[in-house]
Amino acid sequence: MWHAATRELVAAGRLRVIGVVQEQHRERAALWLKWQGIEWPVAWDPFNQLEVKLVPKVLAVQPGGLVLKDRLHPNRIEGEGGLLEVMGRMQGVTAELEQPAQFGPHLARARGAITPDDDPGEFVPAAMAILLMDRQGMDAGSCSRRRAAVRTLVDRALAPNASARDHFRAGVAQRLLLDLEGPSQRPGEQPNEGRFQGALNSWSRALSLDPGQYIWRRRIQQWGPRLDKPYPFYDWVPLARKELAARGLKPAVWKVLLSGAETAKGGYDLPVPVIQENPDPLARIPLDEKQRAILHWAVAPHTGFAGPNVRVAPGTSRVHLSLVPAEDVRIEPEGGPLGIWIDLPDGWRARSSWIDLQSVGEADYQNPRLDFELVASAPGPPGEAPPPVPRLTGFVLYPVCIGENGVCNLLRRNFDLDLRPAR
Amino acid sequence: MALRPLALIVFLLCSSLSARQVQVTGTAEGQVLPDLELPLVGTEGTLRLRGEAGDSRPILLVTFASW
Numbered sequence: 063m064w065h066a067a068t069r070e071l072v073a074a075g076r077l078r079v080i081g082v083v084q085e086q087h088r089e090r091a092a093l094w095l096k097w098q099g100i101e102w103p104v105a106w107d108p109f110n111q112l113e114v115k116l117v118p119k120v121l122a123v124q125p126g127g128l129v130l131k132d133r134l135h136p137n138r139i140e141g142e143g144g145l146l147e148v149m150g151r152m153q154g155v156t157a158e159l160e161q162p163a164q165f166g167p168h169l170a171r172a173r174g175a176i177t178p179d180d181d182p183g184e185f186v187p188a189a190m191a192i193l194l195m196d197r198q199g200m201d202a203g204s205c206s207r208r209r210a211a212v213r214t215l216v217d218r219a220l221a222p223n224a225s226a227r228d229h230f231r232a233g234v235a236q237r238l239l240l241d242l243e244g245p246s247q248r249p250g251e252q253p254n255e256g257r258f259q260g261a262l263n264s265w266s267r268a269l270s271l272d273p274g275q276y277i278w279r280r281r282i283q284q285w286g287p288r289l290d291k292p293y294p295f296y297d298w299v300p301l302a303r304k305e306l307a308a309r310g311l312k313p314a315v316w317k318v319l320l321s322g323a324e325t326a327k328g329g330y331d332l333p334v335p336v337i338q339e340n341p342d343p344l345a346r347i348p349l350d351e352k353q354r355a356i357l358h359w360a361v362a363p364h365t366g367f368a369g370p371n372v373r374v375a376p377g378t379s380r381v382h383l384s385l386v387p388a389e390d391v392r393i394e395p396e397g398g399p400l401g402i403w404i405d406l407p408d409g410w411r412a413r414s415s416w417i418d419l420q421s422v423g424e425a426d427y428q429n430p431r432l433d434f435e436l437v438a439s440a441p442g443p444p445g446e447a448p449p450p451v452p453r454l455t456g457f458v459l460y461p462v463c464i465g466e467n468g469v470c471n472l473l474r475r476n477f478d479l480d481l482r483p484a485r
Numbered sequence: 486m487a488l489r490p491l492a493l494i495v496f497l498l499c500s501s502l503s504a505r506q507v508q509v510t511g512t513a514e515g516q517v518l519p520d521l522e523l524p525l526v527g528t529e530g531t532l533r534l535r536g537e538a539g540d541s542r543p544i545l546l547v548t549f550a551s552w
Contacts, residue, residue, distance in 0.1 A: 075542065076542065077542055077544075077545060078536060078540070078543070078544045078545070079544075079547070080532060080534065080544060080545070080546055080547070081526075081546075081548070081549065082523065082534070082547070082548040082549075083548075083549060083550055084548060085550050085551060085552070088524070088526055090551055091526045091527075091550075092526050092527035093551075094551035095526060095527055095551075096527065103525055103532050104526045104527070104532075105521075105523035105524065105525055105526065105531070105532040105534070106523055106524050106525070106526050107521075107548075111519065111521055111523070112512060112519065112521065112534075112548060113512070113519070114512055114548050117548055117549045117550050118547065118548065118550075119512065119548045119549075120545065120546070120547050120548075121512055121518070121545070121546040121547075122543065122545060123518050123535075123543065123544035123545075123546055124543055125536065125541045125542060125544070126535070127517045127534075127535040128516075128517055128518075129514055129515065129516050129517070130514065131514060132513050132514045134545070145545075149543065152543035169522050194524050195524060280550070280552070293552070295552035296551075296552060298551075
């Protein structure tokens with residue numbers, strides 16, 4: 063409502079309306095703004111440098127930066143405390159403040175050309191600036207600078223005096239790196255050291271230290287279990303795309319596709335398992351000993367581990383799996399079953415023990431991804447630690463072909479996941 | 486003796502500076518908005534939250550998420 067009320071004031075040069083989005087993905091916010099027809103400038107703040115604890119929050123700020131009112135009601139225009147009254151108080155008043163401009167120089171430097179020795183070093187603001195201004199290049203210089211920036215933020219979070227905020231920012235950096243460069247494929251890498259799990263672990267540590275920080279809680283819930291969702295996060299996307307197309311506007315193609323967790327609705331209903339047979343009970347399908355494809359995984363916990371501010375008990379998890387074939391390998395769905403078998407721990411539920419990957423979009427066959435929910439049948443009360451389910455074992459089957467006209471084989475890879483949330 | 490007026494001036498200057506440092510940055514009433522410059526969504530460029538020097542317009546700042 064005030065959006066319309068402020069339009070004239072903005073046009074008359076009497077007011078500046080700006081937005082700041084607290085989201086991991088800039089392109090998703092861009093789609094929403096385009097769909098909603100929001101024209102005022104909106105900035106992207108994935109690291110939550112504004113340090114707000116929840117959204118939406120509307121501030122009236124005097125010229126110079128002094129916050130005059132921090133809880134403007136979006137629908138209150140007239141009367142005491144309304145937008146017009148607060149506006150009247152702000153007119154002609156300029157606060158005399160220091161203008162330290164702490165962050166700007168880092169951003170200006172990050173905007174510049176990459177130099178061989180360009181490294182953020184120990185400077186967290188410089189590291190964040192590099193990641194914010196990342197041109198998403200995949201050349202050696204861009205990757206090196208980006209990774210150095212991520213390392214700076216992760217190292218900061220490993221310091222003995224690391225704050226909750228340091229952990230959150232380390233998580234944001236790791237997820238940004240995953241979205242730009244894919245899962246880490248260092249040889250010998252152990253489970254739960256991957257970029258996505260690293261991000262989830264960092265956010266979990268941050269939330270444990272400050273359970274009242276809802277921006278951080280939502281960042282885990284975005285990929286977390288359905289039973290921990292206050293609402294579906296991105297279910298509006300198909301409608302937005304459809305309506306924009308009807309208006310003749312073509313939305314940009316996203317680099318990072320939505321996961322099932324991000325469009326899932328919240329709810330209390332437990333999955334009813336569909337009984338299916340193990341496709342390889344005697345383990346006769348050959349193991350992928352030559353690493354034709356690498357399986358990456360991450361487990362997003364229920365945020366109930368961090369405190370009692372939840373509507374259902376903790377104990378559920380959302381497991382994210384992604385299969386990345388080697389460079390000369392193609393996954394051919396015609397070559398056999400493509401799916402995942404999970405050995406459900408006693409008393410735990412999932413919709414099915416066999417999860418078929420055939421249904422993923424064609425464009426995704428070269429990087430099949432899937433996420434599914436595991437539910438504890440008897441979770442403890444809110445605020446208590448999840449029931450001890452140390453590991454989830456199973457295997458993934460995938461048909462691979464080597465080279466353009468090479469032989470195709472069905473291969474098996476076993477997995478053993480640690481489901482415990484990071485502390 | 487000649488040092489006393491100088492010491493007084495130094496004291497007054499320092500107390501003036503420390504009084505200015507009391508301003509807390511944040512988004513609560515009475516605090517000063519952090520001087521952040523952030524990338525814009527949907528277009529190139531950046532946005533300085535406090536506005537550019539010389540801009541005397543009051544600011545309505547909305548922080549939100551699309552989810």
